[in-house]
Amino acid sequence: MERLFQWLATAPILHRAGLLLGLVGGIASYYWFFPLAKANRDIEESKKSVEISMLSVEAQRRKLQQTEKAKMELKxxxxxxxxxxxRIPGSVDMSELVGExxxxxDDIRINSIVPMDDDTDSYDSVVIKPIxxxxxxRFxxxxxxxxxMFQMGRLMDVGDITMAFNQVAVKAKVQxxxxxxxxxxxxxxxxxxxxTSSTIAALKAAKKK
Incomplete structure (x- = not known):
């Protein structure tokens, strides 16, 4: 340090001015660029934090969409x-059916509704109730x-249909x-x-008796 002061005392004025400018520039650079570099690092870290937050939000949004989709599928x-x-209930409620x-x-007359024995042989897990x-x-x-009947929503088929003119009216020669x-x-x-399978088994056992 002493040699530096001696050199400054004997050095030409231009050299001393250059050294002084260098020192001032170095100090200014330190106090200028150090905060700037720190600010840049803070900005980069903030950007990364924002990107991570956006990724998290996107992941939550996708998760929410999947949840909503799952809810709609379940519904x-x-x-x-x-x-x-x-269409295929667990049993046939005759009182409910007759009511429907x-x-x-509204424009026909139902004379009789006769339930027959269940058909348990046609299918393994489905029983047919003939009525x-x-x-x-009128026709x-x-x-x-x-x-x-087909619009009731029940799975059914209709067969063995016969139609004839009302014999009472024919014999009475109604005009x-x-x-x-x-x-x-x-x-x-x-x-x-x-x-249920146990009910089907019971129905089959009852038919064998």
């Missing part, structure tokens, strides 16, 4: 399950009634055209239902 599955339960049919029979219907009405009214056009129809509706 759709529940709806289809209820529709299937209605009675509401549909014999005897009704009276178009009977066809409309059958159409309404009323409306009464003469009344048909007596008989058919078998086979309604499908899916009871």
């Amino acid at each position: 759709d599955m529940d709806k289809k399950s209820k529709e299937l339960d209605k 049919l009675d509401q549909m029979a 014999v219907f005897k009704i009276e009405g 178009h009214s009977i066809c409309r009634f059958l159409y309404k 009323d055209v409306e009464k003469k056009n009344i048909l007596a129809a008989e058919f078998t509706a086979r309604i499908y239902y899916a009871p």
